[in-house]
Amino acid sequence: MRFFFLIVFFLFLKYSFAQDSTYTRNVVNTLTSKELWGRGYTKDGMKKAAEYLAVEYQKIGLLPMGNSYPQPFNFPVNTFPGKMMVAINGQKLVPGKDFIVNNESPGIKQTTRLTPIDSLNYQATPSLNVSLKDKLTWSVATEVGEVTTIQLNKKNFTAIPKKISVDIENKFIPNFEAANVCGLVKGTKFPDSILIITAHYDHLGGMGADTFFPGANDNAAGVATLLSLAKYYAAHPQPYSIGFICFAAEEAGLLGSRYFVENPLVPLSNIKFLLNLDLVGTGEAGMTVVNASVYPKAFAMLNAINNKNLYISKINPRGKAANSDHYFFTEKGVPAFFIYTQGGPSAYHDVFDKPETLPLTKYKDLFKLIVGFNQKLME
Incomplete structure (x- = not known):
């Protein structure tokens, strides 16, 4: 009879992880949907994403970290809500695939000839430049420059660019409203001792009226993993409190985490x-x-857990870096790790970072590694 119950227990564990994997995939699909429009600065993408996360926090049973889940703040941002037309040698290009506009560019409407500066760069007018790139990588700007720069996908051009027509609309928003989304599972023994799990939910939003950046790996995957861990800890409260923060405006310069x-x-x-x-x-x-x-010492602890259970094939150590939302916490003396995985699709800050090509290869193992690491921290 005891053996029977053990079998049932392990089957239950296996089923639970299958359910969590389904939940994680559903979160990724929602965050990368057209409705949330790249979780950015046009079509209310970031606002809709924050509202979705607050609803998920409530469903899971997290307590607000403050008076409510959202922690509002604002910052300036350059956006591209409308016209996004570029034609080279009379042929209209596809935004995101054939070209991108530099994020700090002002709007512009021109038709002019291109003068080569070198094999990769062209001068159109003093207010318009063109560059050929091996990869189109977009980002977010908090100010507007004086020159519009168009980056062309080098692989898509066999003919020499000689003439360009552009009609691009930008809109600078001096006080864009955003919010971190913050929740908590209260500790059973030491509620004032807190372990925090964070992930930024914002991405790049849209470039024009018809093109958006899904941001599946960056960072729908991180948010989905955070929510799965929140579900686990809400069902299994720990001696310490466990906090969950989904940051806004990471892509604009770690602004959400700095504000927190x-x-x-x-x-x-x-x-x-x-x-x-x-x-x-x-x-x-x-x-x-x-x-x-x-x-x-914390890294050695993490490695010991991983070596014992063979979760991740290799954990690479790296030093201090201001490359994600852990940074400002570390600067204030809060011990922090920033974890990212390797392998799989190389899409990054482009329109190809899609949910259908996101493997979530090590989701279950990373989940178990984090739970094991947090358990050791509380001993």
């Missing part, structure tokens, strides 16, 4: 460790831990 550190909803001294998840949708080639050399 400057306006903390919990005392920073109460945070015993922070794990930041960004770009965790792959893993077949291992993972990297930023701040590994800053906190060698």
Whole structure:
């Protein structure tokens, strides 16, 4: 009879992980949907994403970290809500695939000839430049420059660009409204000691009226993993409190996490460790831990758990880096790791970072590694 119950228990565990995997995939699909429009600055994409996350927090049973789940703030941003037309040698190009406009560019409407500067760069007019690139990588700007720069996908051009027509609309928003989304599972024994799990939910939004950047690996995967962990900890409260923060405006320069550190909803001294998840949708080639050399004892602990259970093929150590939302916490003395995985599709900051090509290869193993690491931190 005891053996029977053990079999049933392990089958239940297996089924639970299958259910969590389904939930994780559904979260990724929602966050990368056309409705949320790249979780950015046009068509209310970021606002809709924040509202979705607040609803999920409530369903899971998280307590607000402050008076409510959202922590509002604002910042300036350059957006491209409408016209996005570029034609080279009379042929209209596809935004995101054939070209991108530099994020700090002003709007422009011109038709002119192109003068080569070298084999990759062309001068149109003093207010318009063109460059050929091996990869089109977009980002977010918090100011507007004086020159519009168009980047062309080098692989899509066999003929020399000689003439360009552009009609691009930009809109600068000096006080774009955003919000971090913050929740908490209260600790059973030491509620003032807090472990934090973070992931930024914003992405690049849209470029024009018809093109958006899905951001599956960056960072729908991180948010989906965070929500799955929130479900687990809500069902299994720990001695320490476990906090969950989905940051806005990471892509605009880590603005959401900086705002939280400057306006903390919990005392920073109460945070015993922070794990930041960004770009965790792959893993077949291992993972990297930023701040590994800053906190060698914690990194050794993480490695010991991984070596014992063979979760991840390789954990690469990396030093301090201001490359994600862990950074400002570390600067204020909060111990933190930034985890990202390797392998799989190479799409990054482009229109090809899609949910259908996101493998989530090591989701279950990363989940177990994080739970095991947090357990050790509480011993």
